[in-house]
Amino acid sequence: MSKARGRFTFALRMTVAGQFIANLRKERRLGNVSSETEQHLKHEFRKLGWDAPDSTLAAAIGSEIDRLRLEAETLRKLRASLFDGEGGCQ
Numbered sequence: 001m002s003k004a005r006g007r008f009t010f011a012l013r014m015t016v017a018g019q020f021i022a023n024l025r026k027e028r029r030l031g032n033v034s035s036e037t038e039q040h041l042k043h044e045f046r047k048l049g050w051d052a053p054d055s056t057l058a059a060a061i062g063s064e065i066d067r068l069r070l071e072a073e074t075l076r077k078l079r080a081s082l083f084d085g086e087g088g089c090q
Contacts, residue, residue: 016047017045040064 021042027033043050044060 004044015050016052016054017048020057020061021045037064037068040067 021038024033024038024041028035028038041061041064044064045057048056048060
Protein backbone atom coordinates (compact mmCIF):
# COMPACT_ATOMS: atom_id res chain seq x y z
CA MET A 1 0.00 0.00 0.00
CA SER A 2 1.35 3.44 -0.91
CA LYS A 3 2.06 5.99 1.81
CA ALA A 4 -0.58 8.36 0.43
CA ARG A 5 -3.23 5.66 0.40
CA GLY A 6 -2.24 4.60 3.88
CA ARG A 7 -2.61 8.17 5.17
CA PHE A 8 -5.97 8.50 3.42
CA THR A 9 -7.20 5.24 4.94
CA PHE A 10 -6.03 6.35 8.38
CA ALA A 11 -7.76 9.74 7.98
CA LEU A 12 -11.02 8.04 7.04
CA ARG A 13 -10.89 5.89 10.14
CA MET A 14 -10.55 9.03 12.21
CA THR A 15 -13.93 10.34 10.98
CA VAL A 16 -17.32 9.02 12.01
CA ALA A 17 -18.08 8.34 8.34
CA GLY A 18 -14.86 6.38 7.95
CA GLN A 19 -15.57 4.33 11.07
CA PHE A 20 -19.08 3.59 9.81
CA ILE A 21 -17.82 2.47 6.40
CA ALA A 22 -15.13 0.28 8.01
CA ASN A 23 -17.81 -1.42 10.14
CA LEU A 24 -20.11 -1.70 7.13
CA ARG A 25 -17.30 -3.38 5.17
CA LYS A 26 -16.88 -5.94 7.98
CA GLU A 27 -20.61 -6.69 7.88
CA ARG A 28 -20.47 -7.09 4.09
CA ARG A 29 -17.64 -9.59 4.44
CA LEU A 30 -19.78 -11.52 6.93
CA GLY A 31 -22.62 -11.56 4.40
CA ASN A 32 -24.93 -9.31 6.42
CA VAL A 33 -24.92 -6.38 3.96
CA SER A 34 -24.84 -6.38 0.17
CA SER A 35 -21.98 -4.83 -1.74
CA GLU A 36 -24.58 -2.62 -3.44
CA THR A 37 -25.59 -1.12 -0.09
CA GLU A 38 -21.96 -0.55 0.83
CA GLN A 39 -21.33 1.18 -2.50
CA HIS A 40 -24.46 3.35 -2.21
CA LEU A 41 -23.42 4.60 1.22
CA LYS A 42 -19.79 5.16 0.25
CA HIS A 43 -20.97 7.20 -2.72
CA GLU A 44 -23.33 9.25 -0.54
CA PHE A 45 -20.64 9.89 2.06
CA ARG A 46 -18.20 10.99 -0.66
CA LYS A 47 -20.84 13.34 -2.05
CA LEU A 48 -21.65 14.79 1.39
CA GLY A 49 -18.04 14.91 2.52
CA TRP A 50 -16.35 12.56 4.94
CA ASP A 51 -16.42 15.23 7.62
CA ALA A 52 -20.12 16.10 7.16
CA PRO A 53 -22.16 16.59 10.35
CA ASP A 54 -23.31 13.39 12.03
CA SER A 55 -26.95 14.31 11.44
CA THR A 56 -26.34 14.60 7.69
CA LEU A 57 -24.61 11.22 7.57
CA ALA A 58 -27.35 9.65 9.69
CA ALA A 59 -29.96 11.03 7.27
CA ALA A 60 -28.10 9.41 4.35
CA ILE A 61 -28.13 6.10 6.21
CA GLY A 62 -31.85 6.56 6.91
CA SER A 63 -32.50 7.13 3.20
CA GLU A 64 -30.68 3.90 2.38
CA ILE A 65 -32.74 2.04 4.99
CA ASP A 66 -35.93 3.45 3.44
CA ARG A 67 -34.75 2.37 -0.02
CA LEU A 68 -34.08 -1.15 1.22
CA ARG A 69 -37.46 -1.34 2.99
CA LEU A 70 -39.22 -0.32 -0.22
CA GLU A 71 -37.24 -2.91 -2.14
CA ALA A 72 -38.15 -5.64 0.37
CA GLU A 73 -41.81 -4.59 0.30
CA THR A 74 -41.84 -4.73 -3.49
CA LEU A 75 -40.27 -8.20 -3.49
CA ARG A 76 -42.87 -9.43 -0.98
CA LYS A 77 -45.71 -8.09 -3.16
CA LEU A 78 -44.28 -9.70 -6.29
CA ARG A 79 -43.80 -13.01 -4.49
CA ALA A 80 -47.33 -12.92 -3.10
CA SER A 81 -48.89 -12.07 -6.46
CA LEU A 82 -47.01 -14.78 -8.32
CA PHE A 83 -46.57 -17.60 -5.84
CA ASP A 84 -49.18 -17.19 -3.10
CA GLY A 85 -52.21 -16.14 -5.15
CA GLU A 86 -54.58 -18.25 -7.20
CA GLY A 87 -53.32 -19.09 -10.66
CA GLY A 88 -49.74 -18.24 -9.78
CA CYS A 89 -46.70 -20.45 -10.24
CA GLN A 90 -46.93 -22.89 -7.38
